[in-house]
Amino acid sequence: MSGLLSIDGKTALVTGGGSGIGRMIAEVLVAQGARTYIVGRTRATLDATAAELSSSGTCIALPGDLSTVEGGRAVAATFAAMEPRLDLLVNNAGSMYDAPIDSFTEEGWDSVIDLNLKSVFFLTQALLPQLRAAASAQAHAAVVNIGSIGGLRIGPKENYSYQAAKAALHHMSGGLAKRLAAEHITVNAIAPGFFPSALTPVDKPEIVEMMSNMVPRKRIGTPEDIGGTVAFLASRAASFITGAVIPLEGGMAL
Template sequence: MPPQEPASVPSSTLKNLFDLTGRIALITGGSRGLGLQMAEALGEYGATVVLTARKQHELDEARAHLQGMGIQAHVYAGDLGDFQNIEPTVERILAEVGHVDILVNNAGATWGAPTAEHPMEAWMKVMNVNLNGTFLLTQQVLRRSMLPRGKGRIINIASVAGLQGNDPRMTATLAYNTSKGGLVNFTRALAAEMADKGITVNSICPGYFPTKMTKGTLAYGEQSILEHTPMRRLGSEHDLKGLTLLLASDASAYMTGQNIAVDGGITAV
């Protein structure tokens, strides 16, 4: 008897896999740039989005923008590098909005300086936001929401800088590269620990996108970056949205511990 072709999946079922209706997504650094773009994607597919960032006026603008798109949004001001602020913020979110189904660890900091001249204060700032604050926030969300409910999606925003060294023609960013490399393995280790608990953990490793953080780098190094990017362009405002939706939804239920570059091919060569 000849093998049968696998049954096709009805389109309605595929749509359901990506549907985030009723889910709550917490996005750090969500008031602008990549964080806001990812909030747009998750909100468009039905999620209620909760944004945190340091500046209240930027959060207010982001909330108005999302509400104009028909997306339900809540905002909470706070600095991820201020560790004493993390637990109370999570408590407020859970009390006022509800559980957290999706956590997007997007907030980040960087510093450019030759390693021999890198200030310790700047090193600690980068580590505190990119790694220590991310750990503490993730821990609170796991304890208070995801583990008790037996499900969740964690998406860490790492970087291609965590997958490779730094081009010597660019400004040295040892702290940033080190912190993002740590976040890559944070993703793997936490994914393995949470795999039998209904919680997936993956990371997105963006290449060069025009944001406030990359403004200085692009001001002098854009041409060199483009020359070494096989697609010969920077990331656009839409290039993280599809992957973010995938990793936040039931469509990625069998994916965990993955660090996925969205970089126009930089890490392919």
Template sequence: MDIPNLFSVKGRVALVTGGSAGIGRMIATGLAAAGARVYICARGADKVAKAASEMDGDVIGLSADVSTLEGIAALVAEISGRAGALHILVNNAGTLTDAPIDTFSEDQWDDVIGLNLKTPFFLMQKLLPLLRAGATAERPSNVINIGSVGALKIGPREVYSYQASKGAIHWLTKSLAKKLSSDNVTVNAIAPGFFESDMTVITDDAMRKMVESMVPRGRTGTPEDVAGAAIYLASRAGAYVTGSVIPVEGGLAI
């Protein structure tokens, strides 16, 4: 039993979508610091290049629009030209709409469902040759979908398409895990709780106290919390875990 390397991701190749900010950046930073080569992508070329330059380790920023099949194809071609195998795919890119039920629009539904649910499936589908190329029975390749505590517990915000998309991601994760296990590809989801990011902003002390009072652990999430979960799933320690949804939310869903 190789305990010293049980949680190692050194030398693994990873792609983190939406990796220039928020939870994606937290995970990308952790994987790179742990020794993986990490590709991050986002729509803005300047933003993703700046983010990559600010991370320690082997991080490459790529401009990509994964909200369309054309954008997915272009990203897959770019990765394929740079790497013969992909070991870790983190489907993190996502969006959210908060709007009253009486005025919630079709666009607000379709935009969220498209990026949060359609994109992870088709990006993974197009990257399967690279994921299979990097997989062995001992060290499978790993797909990590970013779900949400919002699919485990209904909160106060009117984010109907977001909650629907994340609930679907949790079940899609299980379906894909069952299908791809024979290819030595594990598929799991992380369901984050309240992590401060561009999508979840704490505006004042009163809001912070309110949020923290809802969490049994008494605080919001830190980069180490979500990066640690991703590193576990992507390491040898997580090789026998597939089809699981791991809550990283301080007990918020209890």
């Protein structure tokens, strides 16, 4: 049973890891001993985050634009040149667009679908050689897709493409899980509720209080909540879990 919950020594890649939920995940992974690469568009943000998180472990900035298939393949190629294996891929990068139904644009639709859904599939595809190299009957490789409570229930915003992308991401995770299970690669989705991020600003105490009052647990999410769940899915303890969508929202969906 020794090391059942450990991710020490594993290699991880977190997209959108420079800020928000991605940074929270990376913070926990680094502290738990995983060699962690963070991907994002803005080099300065990535470098600052990597420098800060490296105080407790190893965090490496890997700039790249995942909004196109070519950009994702370039990130995968850069990673492959540095690492032969990948124990944990966290597909977290995403965006949101909301507008009234009468003025909702095709550009707003496509940009969200491309980043939140399409890029996840093609980046995972591009990194399959490294995931396969890490996977064995004794130690699985893990793909964790960050979905949303917005893919489980309809919220107040008119964010139609976001709702569609996250619901599709949850379902696609099951498809990938079924295909890759025999290769010792697990694929699961996490559906977070309220966590501090650019999509969920919590810059005022009254906003935090309002959000907390909507959650049965009476608080918003923390790095330990999201990072701990991701770390668990990458550990030996979760090797028999695949194709799951895990609500991480303090009971909001009840």
